[in-house]
Amino acid sequence: MRVRANFGRARFVAQPRRRAPMVIEPLVALIAVAALGWVAIERGYVEIPGFEMPEVASGHETVARHFSLCAGSGGTCVIDGDTIRIEGQSIRIADIDTPEVRDYGCAEEKALGDRATLRMLELVNGGGFTMALWDHRDEDMYGRKLRVLERDGQSLGMMLVAEGLARPWGGARQSWCG
Numbered sequence: 001m002r003v004r005a006n007f008g009r010a011r012f013v014a015q016p017r018r019r020a021p022m023v024i025e026p027l028v029a030l031i032a033v034a035a036l037g038w039v040a041i042e043r044g045y046v047e048i049p050g051f052e053m054p055e056v057a058s059g060h061e062t063v064a065r066h067f068s069l070c071a072g073s074g075g076t077c078v079i080d081g082d083t084i085r086i087e088g089q090s091i092r093i094a095d096i097d098t099p100e101v102r103d104y105g106c107a108e109e110k111a112l113g114d115r116a117t118l119r120m121l122e123l124v125n126g127g128g129f130t131m132a133l134w135d136h137r138d139e140d141m142y143g144r145k146l147r148v149l150e151r152d153g154q155s156l157g158m159m160l161v162a163e164g165l166a167r168p169w170g171g172a173r174q175s176w177c178g
Helices: 024-042 107-124 156-162
Strands: 002-006 009-013 077-080 083-086 089-093 129-133 145-151
Touching (some): 077 107, 107 145, 107 156, 145 156
Parallel strands (some): 089 145
Antiparallel strands (some): 002 009, 077 083
């Protein structure tokens, strides 16, 4: 406020308030546009010549990486006997079902699930393998890529089945207890 003299008496004149520079709104808008652009490019709605989205191997590409047991999100690791992660992307090994290691129904399921997890870790670290689409479906309802892992024409999942650590995927989970 400014005080102005007016024939001997003080008078207060209200000055318009200055607005602080807007930074948050344009920043949020920029982030939203960037995210939408990323999704459009990733899903193939928009193509930019010379630009390729990083992606997890699909089709019949060879994967040759070092896997560890998953300790959190991200990375390249084995989550359990039928789920791995490559650079943060979850891959559901689609041709098998293995016992649960988190939401297990009994102690026997947990023990068998732990064995299946360790065996899958050995298999994926045993050399390059390919990932093939499963039944023409790319993802499951949880956003995991559905793939069959193969080495030298043999399914890594079916190796677990042959060793009694998994069963062929039949379309629905079944109990591993009793």
